[in-house]
Amino acid sequence: MRLGIDIGGTKTAAVAIGADGELSDQVRMPTGFGAEQVVATALRTVERMSELAGVHASSFSSIGIGIPGAVDGRTGRVAHAVNLGLEGLDLGPRLADRLGVEVRVENDVKAAALGAHHLLGVADGLRADSMAYLNLGTGLAAGIVLGGQLLRGGHGVAGEIGHIPVDPAGDRCGCGQRGCLETLASGSALSRMWPTEHPIPARDLFDRADSGEQAAFEVRERFFTGVAAAVRLLVLTTDVDTVVIGGGLAALGDELLVGVRHILDGWAADSAFLASLDLPHRVQVIPAGFPAAAVGAALVGEDLWQRS
Known part of the structure; x- marks a missing residue:
């Protein structure tokens, strides 16, 4: 064992x-x-x-x-x-x-990337040659499996995409830079963008957006856009077959997946290049409890x- x-x-x-x-x-x-x-x-x-x-x-x-x-x-x-x-x-x-x-x-x-890769093999009866595990927790990071092997990089920081700046005028990130991807797509980002006394800020945000609250809807769309940007970044830099979303925020399940795919579909409608990559069908959310x-x-x- x-x-x-x-x-x-x-x-x-x-x-x-x-x-x-x-x-x-x-x-x-x-x-x-x-x-x-x-x-x-x-x-x-x-x-x-x-x-x-x-x-x-x-x-x-x-x-x-x-x-x-x-x-x-x-x-x-x-x-x-x-x-x-x-x-x-x-x-x-x-x-x-x-x-x-x-x-x-x-x-x-x-x-966790290796664990998700194992799960894909069990579910599909084969191992995806390449996969990225996008961890949405308090922060944002990824683990990348290429050719069945874990990618560490020369200094062990491969996959630290949360600290890639996407908005030079954005909020200050804990790493010291401004506008990092983590400031848009993470638990800490949601807590900052949607201050609430609710014990689960993401759940409160999603429920209020569903009820028609415009401010909540806008914050949720910004969050979806950040996650979609992370998916796009992983595919464009590593060309993985699949991006599996995990971490604490993966508990949002289908609500998260549908929202992210909607953003990716919108980008594909404006870009023949992105459309050719079929990003919406390359992303999934890890099963709850795995x-x-x-x-x-x-x-x-x-x-x-x-x-x-």
Whole structure:
């Protein structure tokens, strides 16, 4: 069995993949803050999964972890993860020493890209040669799979399209630039563009837009346009077969997909070039509840090409 663990800012999720490719039940627990607590969370998660599987931790054929921040997949070192209070944690080696099995670590969005790629293979009976996973969470980033392999780039920042400026006169982004794509298409963007006391700002925005509130409709269209721009950017730069939208905002489901496709259809109507790319049919939303990052982490732990 291959074990995958997704360590998030507040919650940690884990899933095991059997030899037949079937997924186990998920385990979820709170994530601790700081290096020692993150390590402890991972160990508790492995212990719980071992209990459920009825095996010792060392019996897992591989263990992989997806975690936010700057990650060196070769060494298992997490250089920087602000939301977890991490700076320079050798997470992979520390866990391997405690568990007696190699532990590989990858950035969570890149891991989720592998998980989504696996899902496409299961659903279609084959692996799409190329796919981008567009993560719409608090921020915006992408993981890219080309030729069946994860694209990291020379410095590990491949897919960080959220920090590509699209409006030089736009709002200041957390990265220090102005008008980044993330300032239009992310959870933080929605919170800024649509201030509300509602616990789920996106849900409040969509409901008000549906009820005919003009201001809400305009903000929602701006958000759809930002997401569509991210899809267009990914296809134009990497020519992936499919763009799978995931992350917290993917919970909007068909409402999100229909809105983004509507924008893409409009652009295609004005551009024969874009029409030839058939962008609306190259985008989809990941199924609700699918643990993409945890599944991808399990694959990170196993795949031999990750070790090159």
